[in-house]
Amino acid sequence: MITETIRSVLEHEGPAAWVTQGPEGPHLVATWNSYIQILDDHTLAFPAGGYRKTEQNLANGSGAQMIIGAKAPAGIGFLLTGRAALEVDTPVHAQLRSRFPWCRAAVVFRVTQVEKVLG
Amino acid sequence: MITETIRSVLEHEGPAAWVTQGPEGPHLVATWNSYIQILDDHTLAFPAGGYRKTEQNLANGSGAQMIIGAKAPAGIGFLLTGRAALEVDTPVHAQLRSRFPWCRAAVVFRVTQVEKVLG
Numbered sequence: 001m002i003t004e005t006i007r008s009v010l011e012h013e014g015p016a017a018w019v020t021q022g023p024e025g026p027h028l029v030a031t032w033n034s035y036i037q038i039l040d041d042h043t044l045a046f047p048a049g050g051y052r053k054t055e056q057n058l059a060n061g062s063g064a065q066m067i068i069g070a071k072a073p074a075g076i077g078f079l080l081t082g083r084a085a086l087e088v089d090t091p092v093h094a095q096l097r098s099r100f101p102w103c104r105a106a107v108v109f110r111v112t113q114v115e116k117v118l119g
Numbered sequence: 120m121i122t123e124t125i126r127s128v129l130e131h132e133g134p135a136a137w138v139t140q141g142p143e144g145p146h147l148v149a150t151w152n153s154y155i156q157i158l159d160d161h162t163l164a165f166p167a168g169g170y171r172k173t174e175q176n177l178a179n180g181s182g183a184q185m186i187i188g189a190k191a192p193a194g195i196g197f198l199l200t201g202r203a204a205l206e207v208d209t210p211v212h213a214q215l216r217s218r219f220p221w222c223r224a225a226v227v228f229r230v231t232q233v234e235k236v237l238g
Contacts, residue, residue: 015188015196015237017136019145026138026145028184030196030237065147069134077134077149118134118149 001042001111006078010036012070016046018109019065020057020084027053031107033068035100039092043110047096047103048086055086055105064109069118077118082111120161120230125197129155131189135165137228138184139176139203146172150226152187154219158211162229166215166222167205174205174224183228188237196237201230 010033017030029051036046044066048055058064064084069077086105087093093106129152136149148170155165163185167174177183183203188196205224206212212225 013190014133015136015186015190017134017138017147017149017186019136019138019147021144025140025182026147026184028136028138028145028147028186028198030136030186030188030198032188032190032194032237034190063144065145067134067136067147067149069149069151071132071134071151071153075151079147079149118151 001114002038002044005076006068006114007038009033009068009070009076009078010038012072014070016066016068020054021062022053022057027057029054033070037096039108043108045092045096045106045108047100048105048107049102051086051107058084058086066109067117075119076116079115079117080111081113082109084109120233121157121163124195125187125233126157128152128187128189128195128197129157131191133189135185135187139173140181141172141176146176148173152189156215158227162227164211164215164225164227166219167224167226168221170205170226177203177205185228186236194238195235198234198236199228199230200232201228203228
């Protein structure tokens, strides 16, 4: 799921936008590629500073979609689909907080589908 | 609306994810910063290759949201909210097609709100 190509995309800096479904429609937020840690072949984690509305949407059952991409060396981008949850006071949260003191929670994103959307 | 800071973000390459509301929830797609042309202080345009589902969502009344960002020189990112439409055989489409032969339509995105979402 999290292929070598996706790993190489995340090694290049860029915005990683992700979206949840809210009562008033899509809620689009973002992190940076460099903030994303790969926990295992299906799971990404990154810090939450705000993301209050996103957290509410996830608690209400919304799925999550994220687009990551890098133009160099070869332009490529992927749509990642799955489910996300915010974790507080877990090992993942502690690890992220050591790098990002403002990290109020860890976003743990379990990816169930990967689609190439940028070439 | 389209400030100098936004112009400078678009001068750096990166994915520009944008989302519409569909019957089954958010539909997230992307373009590249370098593909986006600034038409005026409120309007961006970029090429559509696919975007079939997005086009349908827009025709059904969905608004559009986009996140653009660049980590260099100073990391910053913006959420742009507004309305978008696909134009065929207009001057903007002709202009984009001359640069992108696969451009089946021009996405014209009228931005009504800008919010800083990445620092």
